[in-house]
Amino acid sequence: MKEKLRKIINGIKIKNGDEEIEIIRNESRLLEDLGLDSIDLAELTVKIENDFSIDVFEDGIVSTIGEILERLEK
Amino acid sequence: MEKFFWIDKKRLKTKTYSELLEDLSNKDYIFNEINFDDPYEFFLDIIFSMINGLQILISKEKNPIKDKKSIKVKKRTFSSLEDVFMKIEENKKDFRLSMFTSGTTGKPKKISHSFNTLARNLKKSDRFSDNIWAFAYKPTHFAGIQVFLQGFFNKNSFIYIFDSNKESIPSILLENKVNSISATPTFFRFILPFFKKENRYLKNITLGGERSEEQLINKIHNIFPDAKIRNIYASTEAGTLFKAEGEIFEISENIKEMIFFTEENELVISKDLLGEFGYEDKWFFTGDIVEKIDENHFRFLHRKSDIINIGGYNVSPHNIEKYLRKFDEILDVRVYGKTNKLIGNLLCAEIKIRDKRMKDDIEKDIYVKMNRDFEKYEIPRLISFVDEIKKTDTGKKVR
Structure with a gap:
């Protein structure tokens, strides 16, 4: 699941013309460590919802990869 | 301790008001087109052009004009801020600040603002003198310039947080005892999760640029219990027009005669309230549909026009469609907004191409x-390649 998430994030990174991320960790922060911004996060929510049918931001904004995985595994 | 004018932790820049005066006294030229690599320099340019009654243009970041010229001005020494204000008063009639707005029909419009349109809602008073602002707009955003003028003319301190690490914002606000902040609802949606406890320093919160939902206002209130929360309606064409506490906007006496509502409740404003952009009619139809509460109060419902609000920035889908249609492989395109909890709308596109096998290459080329040519919020984030573009019965694209 983490690998799938990395692929989604890299899809966003490529669109922005940014470098791909090789490793993501549970503690990786979406904004600061992975360099995503508000528009990227909005796209990420839609992509995750398409792939996993879960709205990870339903109860508010999540800030790390670990928090996303936690909500996906609920 | 001397009063700070500007604190930008990210760029390791702090300036007191004396240092600002020194920088203004040492300055003897400006470019006719400005942008912001460094927000302090950007605002220094704006103050400098007000002082000298100059006409400058805020360029589109991705499309700077090619004939950028420097304007030479004789150096003046300023020993106090009052000197600066006096010079601005003297020359403000010649000052013009131009910027681009997304046109409703497809072509970006250049709008030129006089000092009076920019400063219409500016309030100068001793009771504002202790305001400490967290500056949370992109400096080139129209609302950002208005916040700046309000703070500058009241000799306030600014803490620049627009591109700060969001996680650090709660402590930046506390350390600097920030008591005022004006931002888009999207900005608040992103910073609120990092507040782990109440902040009672903050007294004034202004939300603008897009609609704010009640749930967000409640969350803001829980974290900043002592803050008064206001909504503001401003457009790049007209500047600040209305303010609201909660969702209900009030029409103040001074502009009452200069606005009206059409039968379908579209807000219409007089040309006298607008910046200059070659608009010939006496009235400007804003495209904002409202619900009237009583003679002096209303609530915004939705936009009549196709303009899509992406996290506080207006985007004209026609502009983007026109651009995409220029690609050889693209036969037809529809750009639309998909409702999104985080940023209001996510920009999306449906594209019909000659050869679907080429879609990956075309998508890559588009991005x-x-x-290179657009701001990030103007770029469709989700592209789907379709066989036919959806049209309404009258042949208009579905948005």
């Missing part, structure tokens, strides 16, 4: 070119 390379759009990243």
Whole structure:
């Protein structure tokens, strides 16, 4: 699941013309460590919802990869 | 301790008001087109052009004009801020600040603002003198310039947080005892999760640029219990017009005669309230549909026009469609907004191409070119390649 998430994030990174991320960790922060911004996060929510049918931001904004995985595994 | 004018932790820049005066006294030229690599320099340019009654243009970041010229001005020494204000008063009639707005029909419009339109809602008073602002707009955003003028003319301190690490914002606000902040609802949606406890320093919160939902206002209130929360309606064409506490906007006496509502409740404003952009009619139809509460109060419902609000920035889908249609492989395109909890709308596109097998290459090409030519919020984030573009019965594209 983490690998799938990395692929989604890299899809966003490529669109922005940014470098791909090789490793993501549970503690990786979406904004600061992975360099995503508000528009990227909005796209990420839609992509995750398409792939996993879960709205990870339903109860508010999540800030790390670990928090996303936690909500996906609920 | 001397009063700070500008604190920008990210760029390791702090300036007191004396240092600002020194920088203004040492300055003897400006470019006719400005942008912001460094927000302090950007605002220094704006103050400098007000002082000298100059006409400058805020360029589109991705499309700077090619004939950028420097304007030479004789140096003046300023020993106090009052000197600066006096010079601005003297020359403000010649000052013009131009910027681009997304046109409703497809072509970006250049709008030129006089000092009076920019400063219409500016309030100068001793009771504002202790305001400490967290500056949370992109400096080139129209609302950002208005916040700046309000703070500057009241000799306030600014803490620049627009591109700060969001996680650090709660402590930046506390350390600097920030008591005022004006931002888009999207900005608040992103910073609120990092507040782990109440902040009672903050007294004034202004939300603008897009609609704010009640749930967000409640969350803001829980974290900043002592803050008064206001909504503001401003457009790049007209500047600040209405303010609201909660969702209900009030029409103040001074502009009452200069606005009206059409039968379908569209807000219409007089040309006298607008910046200059070659608009010939006496009235400007804003495209904002409202619900009237009583003679002096209303609530915004939705936009009549196709303009899509992406996290506080207006985007004209026609502009983007026109651009994409220029690609050889693209036969037809529809750009639309998909409702999104985080940023209001996510920009999406449906594209019909000659050969569907080419879709990956075309998509790649689109992003390379759009990243070069557009602001990020103007670039569709989800592209689907379709066989036919959806049209309404009258042949208009569905948005």
